Amino acid sequence: MDLLVIENLKVTFQTPPEQVRAVDGVTLELKQAETLALVGETGCGKSTIALSILRLLPENADVRGKIIYRNNDLLLLPEKELAQLRGKDISLVMQNPALALNPVYSIGHQMTEPLIVHRRLKKPKAIQTAKNLLEKLHFKGPSNAIRAYPFEMSGGMKQRVLIGISVVLSPKIIIADEPTKGLDDRLREMVLKELRLVREMNRSSMIFISHDLNAAREISDRIAVMYAGEILESAATQEFFKEPLHPYSQALLESLPERGFKPIPGVSPSMIQPPRGCKFHPRCPDKKEMCSKQRPDFKRTKNRDVKCVLYS
Ligand SMILES: Nc1ncnc2c1ncn2[C@@H]1O[C@H](COP(=O)(O)OP(=O)(O)O)[C@@H](O)[C@H]1O
Numbered sequence: 001m002d003l004l005v006i007e008n009l010k011v012t013f014q015t016p017p018e019q020v021r022a023v024d025g026v027t028l029e030l031k032q033a034e035t036l037a038l039v040g041e042t043g044c045g046k047s048t049i050a051l052s053i054l055r056l057l058p059e060n061a062d063v064r065g066k067i068i069y070r071n072n073d074l075l076l077l078p079e080k081e082l083a084q085l086r087g088k089d090i091s092l093v094m095q096n097p098a099l100a101l102n103p104v105y106s107i108g109h110q111m112t113e114p115l116i117v118h119r120r121l122k123k124p125k126a127i128q129t130a131k132n133l134l135e136k137l138h139f140k141g142p143s144n145a146i147r148a149y150p151f152e153m154s155g156g157m158k159q160r161v162l163i164g165i166s167v168v169l170s171p172k173i174i175i176a177d178e179p180t181k182g183l184d185d186r187l188r189e190m191v192l193k194e195l196r197l198v199r200e201m202n203r204s205s206m207i208f209i210s211h212d213l214n215a216a217r218e219i220s221d222r223i224a225v226m227y228a229g230e231i232l233e234s235a236a237t238q239e240f241f242k243e244p245l246h247p248y249s250q251a252l253l254e255s256l257p258e259r260g261f262k263p264i265p266g267v268s269p270s271m272i273q274p275p276r277g278c279k280f281h282p283r284c285p286d287k288k289e290m291c292s293k294q295r296p297d298f299k300r301t302k303n304r305d306v307k308c309v310l311y312s
């Protein structure tokens with residue numbers, strides 16, 4: 001069953017005299033208890049999708065399309081009702097833990113506040129709940145973590161605390177935006193393990209956003225590959241890694257260190273004046289004449305969706 005459906009989402013940032021087409025017609029479904037990885041190079045529009053879902057985009061963003069959750073279009077919901085969903089139904093693990101945590105409050109305060117406000121727990125009960133959660137996340141000495149302030153913690157620790165805070169209300173959907181960015185291997189594994197754990201604890205669905213394909217492979221059931229604001233291929237994760245179909249997906253996999261580190265030729269496309277036709281055609285080894293003229297549609301083939309004339 002689909003828990004969240006994004007239909008033809010278009011986000012344009014107005015930066016006069018220019019317009020940045022950050023998301024250009026994205027359609028996606030997130031199923032119950034599924035982890036969907038959203039991958040693609042920096043600047044392709046991943047965070048913009050995450051922020052659209054929770055309506056946290058800045059004023060200069062023009063957002064069109066539909067984001068359906070429980071029969072409601074989140075883009076049309078009154079702000080008050082949407083505020084009720086944030087954290088409780090849908091929560092975001094932000095890209096930058098240093099910015100996401102409030103420097104003037106202890107971790108305990110930041111973890112217990114949602115419990116006190118939304119669940120109406122008394123303070124001691126809220127603190128106990130927070131400690132139990134940190135314990136489940138394998139924190140050594142949860143009592144110390146509860147008393148600590150963000151400045152007393154390392155980057156990796158902050159990221160882990162942030163995961164704790166974002167699931168304290170047992171959300172149905174966790175959106176994790178680059179949660180492993182900048183972490184060393186050990187911490188990266190730890191964060192992935194914790195995300196898996198919190199997902200299983202609540203049988204939550206997750207949108208895992210990353211430019212790290214290996215992390216996506218480890219954690220997701222399904223993967224969607226983004227390029228310049230569009231999804232070019234979506235597939236079951238295992239099948240995708242066995243046989244990527246879109247030339248961009250293939251190039252992306254070949255650029256991985258373990259597959260030869262072959263960089264993708266050319267440069268990332270402009271988000272202001274994207275190439276005509278298929279946006280990947282200037283860099284595509286398989287391009288045909290029509291690729292520069294016509295934007296391909298999605299085709300369902302081999303049990304996945306691909307936007308490429310090779311499969312039409
Ligand atoms: N507030 C903004 N104003 C103008 N452009 C923006 C803004 N936020 C993001 N962008 C642009 O939108 C595009 C997509 O950004 P983003 O969603 O952050 O990409 P990703 O998360 O995949 O790295 C980029 O070209 C970025 O520069």
Ligand SMILES: [Mg+2]
Pocket residue numbers: 046047048095177178
């Ligand atoms: Mg981002």
